[in-house]
Amino acid sequence: MDNTNETIDMMTMIDPYLYELMLQFVDDEVVIQTTRNSLQGMLMSVMPDHVVIQVGGTLFYVRIAEIIWITKGTP
Amino acid sequence: MFKRVNKLLIELPTPEYGDANAAAAVQDLLGGKFGEMSTLNNYMYQSFNFRGKKKLKPFYDLVASITAEEFGHVELVANTINLVQKGTTFTGDPDITPMQNATDKRNTNHFIASAQTALASDSMGFPWNGTYVFTSGNLVLDLLHNYFLEIGARTHKMRVYEMTDHPTAREMIGYLLVRGGVHILAYAKALEIATGVDVSKMLPIPNVDNNQFDHARKYEEQGVGNVLFTWNNEGDYEGIRKIWKGTNPLNGEPLVVEEGTPEGAPIPDLDELPEEFAPGIGPEEFQHIAKRLMENI
Numbered sequence: 001m002d003n004t005n006e007t008i009d010m011m012t013m014i015d016p017y018l019y020e021l022m023l024q025f026v027d028d029e030v031v032i033q034t035t036r037n038s039l040q041g042m043l044m045s046v047m048p049d050h051v052v053i054q055v056g057g058t059l060f061y062v063r064i065a066e067i068i069w070i071t072k073g074t075p
Numbered sequence: 076m077f078k079r080v081n082k083l084l085i086e087l088p089t090p091e092y093g094d095a096n097a098a099a100a101v102q103d104l105l106g107g108k109f110g111e112m113s114t115l116n117n118y119m120y121q122s123f124n125f126r127g128k129k130k131l132k133p134f135y136d137l138v139a140s141i142t143a144e145e146f147g148h149v150e151l152v153a154n155t156i157n158l159v160q161k162g163t164t165f166t167g168d169p170d171i172t173p174m175q176n177a178t179d180k181r182n183t184n185h186f187i188a189s190a191q192t193a194l195a196s197d198s199m200g201f202p203w204n205g206t207y208v209f210t211s212g213n214l215v216l217d218l219l220h221n222y223f224l225e226i227g228a229r230t231h232k233m234r235v236y237e238m239t240d241h242p243t244a245r246e247m248i249g250y251l252l253v254r255g256g257v258h259i260l261a262y263a264k265a266l267e268i269a270t271g272v273d274v275s276k277m278l279p280i281p282n283v284d285n286n287q288f289d290h291a292r293k294y295e296e297q298g299v300g301n302v303l304f305t306w307n308n309e310g311d312y313e314g315i316r317k318i319w320k321g322t323n324p325l326n327g328e329p330l331v332v333e334e335g336t337p338e339g340a341p342i343p344d345l346d347e348l349p350e351e352f353a354p355g356i357g358p359e360e361f362q363h364i365a366k367r368l369m370e371n372i
Contacts, residue, residue: 031167037162037163040165071167
């Protein structure tokens, strides 16, 4: 091993294709089915490990790992 | 006769997330044997069936005015169920099974028999029924029964409080625990006046103070546990002042009778649920209805 300082980049498990797909859904009405329940609202933003969906006036931060499927919603 | 006020007893929080199984549990507080429909109908029938209303007016006034309050309690619990029963289904074409998550919930009736709203049954779907109504006509026996009923209702509320932390359910239970405590004490005082025996000495039952429950503590501190309302502005039920008097043995504060009703809060409106076909009035039909409503006024 080197003696120089090595930076370790954050490693995170992502579903790369799902992540890319969800980026396209930003600002759309979606339905997200999680392992617990379903959420229906406007997809506000997508991060590598979670998405932000606005239901009514409230923001929900949902772990991508807990999503089973998403689909376009009806407003 | 009854008048109706379009207000809820207290403001209920309306978070965006729900909990179908919590709503199912809360049904027990509505249509269960010790639920609000029971307290309502017991006192209502006892008030209709009271023999000697003139001779025993304060006791008649007590059971008649508490009946009116209990109507508001039934309304409050039903509204709580309606606000908590959300977030399970989504809107979509029937063929994509938008109600698929409902089959795992404890009360499927809520999705089939009603549009995710309250039913007149308990948490297991067993219907509320008239056998829960005790109206013997003997004053002391009915008062003793009511004392027991209110204590049972309190116990059930404490248990449901321990089953869910959904804010709407907790707020409703916190408030009703305090009001239930008032009714327990009211019947205890009525029994003491009718028999000379002070049954309030055995309270609280179960042996846990309301202040142990965060959501009840704030209502205790507001003095909600010391007041009875007459639910009438014509002085019809003033007789309760002869029973609800003195100090509250549980906190030492004076007992108060207030004329009329509490201030109340707005009735929550409920979202439309197309997947439940509720209310089931589309934009075109709405136009026709609006036209028919507005003509010939």
